Amino acid sequence: IQHRRAVVEATSGKSSFDPSEKIDDFTSYLEKQWEETEQKPAAVAVILAGLVALYAVNGVVGSVEKIPIFGFVFEIVGILVSGWFAFRYLVFESDRAEFKQTFDDFISKIKGN
Missing domain, CATH: 1.10.287 (Helix Hairpins)
Known part of the structure; x- marks a missing residue:
């Protein structure tokens, strides 16, 4: 019986995907959008309403899913x-x-x- 081995070599090159860089880009994009927003209270209200709606829909779907056939x-x-x-x-x-x-x-x- 012959045994085969696989050799994996690590490269020293920089990875093309850097999560911290993507997060920094996203946060700077959000900060820019927030600074450009003129009606900040309305934006906060829309975000909160969206979260409440998401919570309500999650509850409804969870309740319906508990019915065996659904x-x-x-x-x-x-x-x-x-x-x-x-x-x-x-x-x-x-x-x-x-x-x-x-x-x-x-x-x-x-x-x-």
């Missing part, structure tokens, strides 16, 4: 929607390009570009 139905619907999404947007290259363009347009609208 949990199973939610799982089946999730699997079907995930399968449809993968087939619709990820299988063919032209569809992937269309999805990427749609996604990039959406992100640019959010950023206000």
